[in-house]
Amino acid sequence: MSIIAPGSTIGILGGGQLGRMTAMAARSMGYGVHVLDPDAQCAASAVADRVVAAKFDDADAAADLARHCDVVTLEIEQIGTSALEAAARHAPVRPGASVLGVVQDRERQKVWLATNGFPIGDYRHATTRDELRAAVETFGSTFMKACHGGYDGRSQVKLSSAADxxxxxESMGGRHSVAERALDLEAELSIMVARRPSGDVCVFPPALNHHERQILAWSVIPAGLPKRVVRQADEIGRGIAEAFALEGILAVEMFLLRDGTLLVNELAPRPHNSFHETEVVCATSQFEQLVRAVCDLPLGDARALRPGAIYNLFGDLWLAGTPHFELALAHRGVRLHLYGKRGARAGRKMGHLSATGESSEDALQRVRAAAAAIGADRSLVS
Ligand SMILES: Nc1ncnc2c1ncn2[C@@H]1O[C@H](COP(=O)(O)OP(=O)(O)OP(=O)(O)O)[C@@H](O)[C@H]1O
Ligand SMILES: [Mg+2]
Structure with missing residues (x-):
């Protein structure tokens, strides 16, 4: 065992909200935190001891970060291979290049999942217009997704027929993409799995996720899914962590189809939006679990102690001035989490509300009522 003890310094590649919340958990446990991000005033900067302002493919900057750290982790998977290698010469990078190299490319990720026996939906690699057309003629309704760089529904487009x-x-600029059959979804769920270098694995209970226009709107734990689905999701999460010999945490987004089939949508080897509620639900948050996993400490108890939900707050909400958060906070069990981002823009994740409740339905109802009170949950605004 090679424990990286509290008091050591953790480097984080990426200083967005995921880096910020990881840094907060690390600081609570007595670690120092250094961050690399293109923006010197990134969300994590307020809680970091040092910010290296550089692009994610800057190998010299990644080496500079790692030289002053005992371990390096990340909150974004689009880190250049040479930057990862440069960092790894100075400190262990967890998760490492073997995981990121697979996950960074949607097509390579799908091939890896299928080769390792994990269930995925029908898809084709679309490197030309004709390949895309052939896929749409086979699948009908199709999601076209760029192999590189998409998030929050960006860099993807839905096609109904070959006419599209x-x-x-054109809209995707002819980028290499995957074309996926549009699936008939009963529900979306995600699993978060942690594995430490010495081999222990721990899986959080699945989260039930609701997307609007392909972006996560809310998430709740427990997911209230049939036991069979929960067991299968747990096995898939564990299996993926073991097949990668993961060092860190990894989210597995999943689709439950109307016929009961469970499929993997995509992987994210970092904290995930759909597990923000672990901060109020579980004995250990996803952020603390990441710190424990990359420092090779005993993994924390991931069981849900009580039901809880989150509701995302996007920049749109700020367009008419600062939201009246007091109207949300007046709701029992509701907490406010803001990421300290400068510059609210439509579609930009600025924060979230969380709520606990007597049941998942109760927690969800509370967080949605609080979101509606500040104009965030349009479906509840009359
Ligand atoms: N093949 C599909 N069939 C049905 N719905 C889909 C399919 N692919 C994507 N979606 C819908 O679009 C959402 C976003 O897709 P995906 O996870 O691939 O994109 P993303 O940009 O990586 O999103 P994020 O970074 O927010 O996870 C899914 O959660 C789902 O709601
Ligand atoms: Mg996704």
């Missing part, structure tokens, strides 16, 4: 192919191809 030209416009879709």
């Amino acid at each position: 192919v030209d416009a879709a191809w």
Whole structure:
């Protein structure tokens, strides 16, 4: 065992909200935190001892970060391979290049999942307009997603028929993509799994997720899914962590189809939006679990102690001035989490509300009522 003890310094590649919340958990446990981000005033800067302002493919800057750290982790998977290698010469990078190299490319990720026996939906690699057309002619309704760089529903487009192919191809700038069959979803869920270098694995209970326009709107734990689905999701999460010999945490987004089939949508080897509620639900948050995993400390208890939910707050909400958060905070069990981002823009994740409750339905109802009170949950605004 090679424990990186509290008092040591953790480097984080990426200083967005995920880096900020990880840094807060690390600081609570007595670690120092250094961050690399293109923006010197990134969300994590307020809680970091040092910010290296550099692009994610800057190998010299990654080496500079790692030289002053005992371990390096990340909150974003789009880190250049040479930057990862440069950092790894000075400190262990967890998770490492073997995981990131697979996850960074949607097509490579799908091939890896299928080769390792994990269930995924029908898809085709679309490197030309004709390949895209052939996929749409086979699948009908299709999601086209760029192999590199998409998040929050960006860099993807939905096609209904072959008539949409030209416009879709142009809108994506002809980038290498995957074309996925549009699936008939009963529900979306995610699993968060942690594995420490010495081999212990721990899985959080699945989260039930609701997306609007392909972006996560709310998430709740426990998911209230049939036991069979929970067991299968747990096995898939554990299996993926073991197949990668993961060092760190990894989220597995999953689709439950109407016929009961469970499929993997995509992987994220870092904290995930759908597990923010672990801060109020579980004995150990996803952020603390990440710190424990990369420092090779005993993993924390991931059981849900009580039901809880989150509701995302986007920049749109700020367009008419600062929201009246007091109206949300007046709701029992509701907490406010803001990421300290400068510059609210439509679609930008600025924070979230969380709520606990007597049941998952109760927690969700509370957080949605609080979101509606500040104009965030449009479906409840009359
Ligand atoms: N093949 C599909 N069939 C049905 N719905 C889909 C499919 N692919 C994507 N979606 C819908 O779009 C959402 C976003 O897709 P995906 O997770 O691939 O994109 P993303 O940009 O990586 O999103 P994020 O970074 O927020 O996870 C899914 O959670 C789901 O609601
Ligand atoms: Mg996704």
